[in-house]
Amino acid sequence: MKNPRKLKYFAGGKWIESKSKEYMDVYDPSTGEVQALAPRCTAEEVEHAIECAKNAFPAWRDTPPLKRAQVLYRLRDLLIEHMDELTHLVASENGKAWNEAKGDVLKAKEPTEVACGIPSLMMGESLMDTSSGYDTVLYREPLGVFAGIVPFNFPAMIPMGWMTPICIACGNTIVLKAASKTPMTCMRIAELYQEAGLPDGVINIVTCSRKEADLFLSHPDIKGITFVGTTRVGLSIYSKAALNGKRVQAQCAAKNHALVLEDAPITRTAAGIINSAFGCAGERCMALPVVVAQESIADELVEEIVRLAKELKIGPAWEKDTNLGPVISAEHKKSVMNWIQKGIDEGAEIVLDGRNVTVEGYENGFYLGPTILDHVEPGMSVGEEEIFGPVLCIKRVKNFEEGINVMNANPYANGSIIFTQNGYYSREFAKRTHGGMVGINVGIPVPVGVFPFSGHKNSFFGDLHCLGKDGVRFYTESKCVTTRWFDEEEMKREAVDTWDGTI
Numbered sequence: 001m002k003n004p005r006k007l008k009y010f011a012g013g014k015w016i017e018s019k020s021k022e023y024m025d026v027y028d029p030s031t032g033e034v035q036a037l038a039p040r041c042t043a044e045e046v047e048h049a050i051e052c053a054k055n056a057f058p059a060w061r062d063t064p065p066l067k068r069a070q071v072l073y074r075l076r077d078l079l080i081e082h083m084d085e086l087t088h089l090v091a092s093e094n095g096k097a098w099n100e101a102k103g104d105v106l107k108a109k110e111p112t113e114v115a116c117g118i119p120s121l122m123m124g125e126s127l128m129d130t131s132s133g134y135d136t137v138l139y140r141e142p143l144g145v146f147a148g149i150v151p152f153n154f155p156a157m158i159p160m161g162w163m164t165p166i167c168i169a170c171g172n173t174i175v176l177k178a179a180s181k182t183p184m185t186c187m188r189i190a191e192l193y194q195e196a197g198l199p200d201g202v203i204n205i206v207t208c209s210r211k212e213a214d215l216f217l218s219h220p221d222i223k224g225i226t227f228v229g230t231t232r233v234g235l236s237i238y239s240k241a242a243l244n245g246k247r248v249q250a251q252c253a254a255k256n257h258a259l260v261l262e263d264a265p266i267t268r269t270a271a272g273i274i275n276s277a278f279g280c281a282g283e284r285c286m287a288l289p290v291v292v293a294q295e296s297i298a299d300e301l302v303e304e305i306v307r308l309a310k311e312l313k314i315g316p317a318w319e320k321d322t323n324l325g326p327v328i329s330a331e332h333k334k335s336v337m338n339w340i341q342k343g344i345d346e347g348a349e350i351v352l353d354g355r356n357v358t359v360e361g362y363e364n365g366f367y368l369g370p371t372i373l374d375h376v377e378p379g380m381s382v383g384e385e386e387i388f389g390p391v392l393c394i395k396r397v398k399n400f401e402e403g404i405n406v407m408n409a410n411p412y413a414n415g416s417i418i419f420t421q422n423g424y425y426s427r428e429f430a431k432r433t434h435g436g437m438v439g440i441n442v443g444i445p446v447p448v449g450v451f452p453f454s455g456h457k458n459s460f461f462g463d464l465h466c467l468g469k470d471g472v473r474f475y476t477e478s479k480c481v482t483t484r485w486f487d488e489e490e491m492k493r494e495a496v497d498t499w500d501g502t503i
Contacts (some may be wrong), residue, residue, distance in 0.1 A: 004025075004026070004034045004035055004036050004037050005035065005036040005037070006023070006036070006037050007026070007036055007037060007038050007039060007183060007184070007187065007207070008039070009039060009041050009045060009049065009205060009206045009207065010049075010187065010190055010203070010204055010205040010206075011045075011048050011049040011052045011201075011204045011205075011206075012048075012052035012055075012056075012200050012201045012204070013052075013194065013199075013200025013201060014200075016045075017039075018039030018040075018041050018042070018045060019042060019044075019045070020039050020040050020041055020042050020045070022039070022040040023037035023038060023039055023040065024037070024038045024039075024040055024180040024181075024207065025037065025038075026038050026093060026180070026181060026182070026183065026184065027093075027181070027328075027329060027366075028092050028093065029093075029094070029095035029317070029325070029326040029327065029328055029329065029365060029366045030091075030092070030095060030315075030316035030317050030318065030325065030326055030362055030365045031316070031362055031364060031365055032330070032362075032364030032365050032366060033364070035092065035093070036093075036183075036184060038178075038180045038183050038207040039207055039208075040180075040207070040208055040209055040212070041206045041207060041208040041212060042208075042212065043212050043215060045206060045208075046175075046206050046208055046212050046213070046215050046216075047215065047219075049175045049204040049205075049206050050145060050147075050175055050204075050215070050216075050219055050221055050222065051221075052200075052201040052204050053145040053173040053174065053175050053201055053202070053204050053221075054144070054145050054173070054221045055201055056173050056199060056200065056201025056202050057142075057144050057145060057172070057173045059199065060168070060171060060172075060173060060199055060202050061141075061142050061171040061172075063171070063199075065118050065119040065122055065169070065171070066119050068118060068168070068169055068171065069115070069116045069117070069118050069119060069169060070197075071193070071196050071197050071198050072112055072115050072116045072118075072165060072168075072169055072196075073116050074195075074196035074197060075112055075192060075193055075196040075198075076109060076112045076113055076116065078192040078195060078196055079105065079108065079109045079112065079189070079192065080109070082188075082192065083102065083105060085188075086105045086156060086185060086188065086189070087101045087102040087104075087105055088101075088318055089155070089184055089185045089188055090102075090104045090105060090155050090156055090182075090185050091317035091318045091325070092317065092318060093155060093181070093182045093183075093184050093185065094152065094153065094154075094155050094181075094182050094185075094317070094328065095281065095317045095325040095326040095327060095328060095366065096280050096281075096317055096325055097280075097317055097322045097323060097324065097325045098317065098318060098319070098320045098322065099320075100279060100280050100325075101317065104154050104155065104156045104157050105156045105157075105185075107154070107156070107157035107161050108156040108157045108160040108161035108189065109161075110161065110448060110449045111161040111162065111165045111166065111449040111467055112160075112161070112165045113449070114165070114166070114449040114450055114467070114468075115165035115166045115168075115169035116169075118166075118169035118170065118472075121166075121169075121469070121472045122140045122170060122472060122476065123140075124137060124138040124139045124140050124478070125137075125138045126138070130482065133484050133485075134482055134483070134484050135482070135483050135484075136480055136481070136482045136483075137480070137481050137483075138478050138479070138480050138481075139478065139479045139480075139481065140170075140472070140473075140476040140477070140478055140479075141171070141476060141477055141478075141479055142170045142171030142172045142475065142476060143172060143223040143224065143247075143475070143476065143477055144172060144173070144221065144223045145172065145173050145174070145175065145221050145222055145223060146163075146167050146172050146173070146174045146175075146222070146223060146224045146225070146226065146475065147174070147175050147176075147177070147216040147222050147224075147225045147226070148163035148164070148167075148174060148175070148176045148177065148225075148226045148227075149177045149213060149216070149225065149226070149227040149228070149229065149237070150163070150176060150177060150178050150179045150186065150228065151179055151228045151229050152179040152180075152181040152182045152283075152328055153182075153280070153283045153284055153285075153328070153388075154284070155179065155182040155183075155184070155185035155186060156185045156186070156189065158228050159176050159178060159186045159189075160185075160186060160189045161449070162226065162228070162453070162466045162467060163176065163226045163466075164176070164203060166467070166471040166472060166475055167226075167471075167475045168198070168202055168203065170472060170475040170476050172223075172475055173201060173202045173203070173204075174202070174203055174204070175204045175205075175206065175216070175222075176203070176204070176205045176206070177206055177207070177208060177213045177216070178205050178206070178207050179207075180207045180208075181328055181329065182328075183205075183207050186205060187205055190203050190205055210233075214240075216241070217237060217240040217241045217244060217246070218240070218244050222246060223246060223247065224246050224247030224248065224249075224474065224475070225237060225241050225246055225247070225248050225249070225250075226248075226249045226251075226466065226474075227248070227249065227250045227251065228250075228251040228252075228285070229251075229252065230252060230253050230386075231252040231253040231412075231458050231459070234250035234251070234252035234253075234461055235250070235252070235458075235461055237250055238250045238461035238462065247462075247464075247474060248461065248462045249460075249462045249464065249465065249466055249474060250460065250461040250462055251285065251453065251455060251459070251460055251465075251466065252285075252412075252455070252458060252459050252460060252461065253285070253385075253386040253412055253458065253459060254285045254286065254287075254386060254412045254413075254414035254415065254455065254459050255289060255290060255383075255384060255385065255386055255410050255411075255412045256286065256287065256288050256289065256290065256412075256414055256415040256416060256417070256435070257288075257290040257291070257292050257395075257406070257407040257410065257416055257417070257435075258273065258276070258288050258290070258291050258292065258416070258417035258418070258419060258439075258443070259292045259294075259397075259400070259403040259404065259407060259416075259417070259418045259419070259420075259429065260273075260291060260292065260293045260294060260297070260301060260418075260419045260420075261294050261400060261403075261418070261419065261420040261422065261425060262294045262296045262297045263420055263421045263422055264297070264419035264420050264421065264441075265421075266297065266300055266301055266304050267304060269301065269419040269441075270301060270304040270305045270307075270308055271308060272419070272441070272442075272443035273288060273291055273305055273392070273443060274305065274308045274309060274312070274370075275443055275444070276288030276417075276443035276444050277289060277291075277370070277390070277392040278309065278312060278323075278324055278370045278390045278392070279444075281324060281325060281326065281327050281368070281389060281390050282387070282388060282389045282390040282391060283327060283328060283388050283389065285414055285455075285459070286414060286415050286437070286444050286445070286446050287388075288392070288417065288443060288444070289386070289387060289391060289392060289393060290376070290383055290392070290393045290394075290395060291305075291392065291393070291394050291395070292395045292396075292397055292403045292406055292407060293394060293395070293396055293397070294396075294397060294398070294399065294400075294403065295396050295397065295398055298394070298396045302351060302372070302374055302394055305372060305392070306351055306352050306372060309352055309370040309372065309392075310352070310370075312324045312369075312370060314357055314359060314367055314369055315359050315362070316359070316362055316365070324369070324370065324390065325367075326365045326366040326367045326368075327366050327367075327368055327389055327390075328366065329366055330366055332366070332388070332389070333366045333367075333368055333389075335389075336368055336387055336388070336389030336390075336391060337355050337368070339382060339387045339389070339391065340353075340355060340371055340373070340382075340391060342381065342382055343373045343376065343380065343382030343383075343391075343393070344373070346380040346381065346382060347375075347377065347380065348373040348374065348375055348376045348377075348380060348382060348383075348393070349373065349374045349375045350371070350372070350373055350374075351372045351373070351374045352369075352370060352371055352372040353369075353371055354368050354369025354370050354371040354390060355368065355369075355371065356369075357369035368389060368390055369390070370390050370392070371389075371390060371391045371392070372391075372392045372394065373391065373392070373393050373394065374394040375394065375396065376393040376394060376395050377395070378395075378406065378409070383395060384410060384411075386412070400425050400428070400429075404428075404429065404432055404433065407433065407434070407435075408432070408433065408434045410434075411457060411458045412457060412458050412459045413434040413435050413436055413455065413456035413457035413458070413459050414435065414436060414437065414455040414456075414459040414460075415435050415436070415437040415438070415439065415444075415445050415446075415455075416429075416433040416434065416435025416437075416438055416439070417435075417438070417439035417440075417442065417443060417445060418433075418439070418440055418441075419441055420440075420441070426440045434456055434457060435456065436454035436455045436456040436459070436460070436465075437453070437454060437455070447468075449467050449468070450467075450468055451467065451468045452464075452465035452466060452467050452468040452469070452470040452471065453465055453466045453467050454470075
């Protein structure tokens with residue numbers, strides 16, 4: 001694109017041109033062209049966004065929950081009204097195929113709908129006569145300003161689904177560090193929030209480098225941080241922010257495994273694996289990059305997966321018949337290709353190679369075809385570390401026991417899956433797997449927004465997960481109020497009131 005759009009940051013309800021001299025390229029991965037420039041906001045501009053959020057907090061906190069919910073109701077309707085526009089934005093800046101991009105927007109709408117129930121979700125608890133004549137009420141109250149550090153892979157769902165609706169519905173304000181590679185969807189939804197009637201300063205958006213974002217970790221006005229990204233960065237953020245007394249949700253890397261037992265229907269199972277492994281070009285933390293296949297059916301299963309993978313149509317993200325769009329950038333494409341070669345060097349057998357894919361008319365796009373590595377053995381890094389691309393590893397095991405042990409040996413535990421028709425093994429799997437989100441014949445076991453997104457082990461650092469009741473607890477703090485009232489005779493007494501908690 002000859003004249004890429006120059007983006008601004010959003011603070012206090014205004015779109016402000018950054019004073020920074022540094023801008024970051026926002027590519028269209030399907031064409032390889034720069035379509036926009038995101039500012040590397042200065043530390044002062046990040047401070048300004050935090051200040052705007054702080055100033056907006058008192059009035060928004062004091063807005064009744066029913067009125068806060070009304071803004072979210074209107075936002076929900078606007079998301080539906082602008083569905084195609086937002087879908088195209090996601091596809092053009094992230095590279096997801098059209099239906100996947102639409103799913104990204106729908107997954108921003110879903111938590112918005114959940115947050116519309118905030119008057120009920122924030123309800124506390126009460127008990128009369130906790131001691132004779134004493135009543136106790138527990139309230140849930142907002143804390144103040146939160147920060148969200150956003151990854152590139154879900155431009156709608158993560159900032160405007162996971163991080164924003166429940167946070168602001170609870171009465172807090174937020175500063176989002178949008179992903180510099182994919183900031184435009186988040187920014188457009190912020191405009192829709194304005195149209196829905198959200199007061200200025202409740203949502204603020206900056207794009208910046210990690211250096212400027214470090215302000216969130218120590219700034220006294222930031223009460224908590226939600227992060228999605230790599231384990232290395234997430235652990236660092238968790239450690240630094242917690243040291244400064246902040247709440248932290250750090251959703252991190254994953255290496256989800258699926259165990260396929262010999263009684264699983266091969267064609268149906270392979271179809272589920274294709275969607276899980278290669279959907280969104282593998283760039284999602286609930287992707288399925290490893291299949292653990294029982295040896296007795298492994299050859300047949302791999303053959304069917306290869307057949308179905310070859311049928312995927314690779315092309316520009318915005319074309320509605322595309323099944324597999326590009327990865328996010330040229331650098332990431334190179335990284336994934338290096339991982340594939342590393343797997344081969346480690347001894348894995350490549351049964352489908354997607355490294356030499358080109359799309360006619362879009363030769364500069366960042367395309368990779370589906371790649372399958374078979375006979376991945378324990379100790380091979382390609383089967384243990386997150387690649388974040390359309391690469392599927394096949395591990396072979398003799399039986400259920402060996403399979404679940406292989407899976408649980410992995411340091412990550414976002415999700416885990418079993419394909420079987422055996423009820424006993426399904427139950428054993430659900431009980432014994434380390435994965436926080438479990439699928440039984442479900443290839444992508446992401447729960448709906450009334451439940452938490454609950455990764456385990458090195459896939460999550462913190463105490464309370466995103467979404468569901470965990471999300472409400474994360475964005476509020478409890479306050480217990482104990483009350484006693486006196487009748488006329490009691491008011492005349494001179495004795496000191498020394499309630500000791502006894503009945």
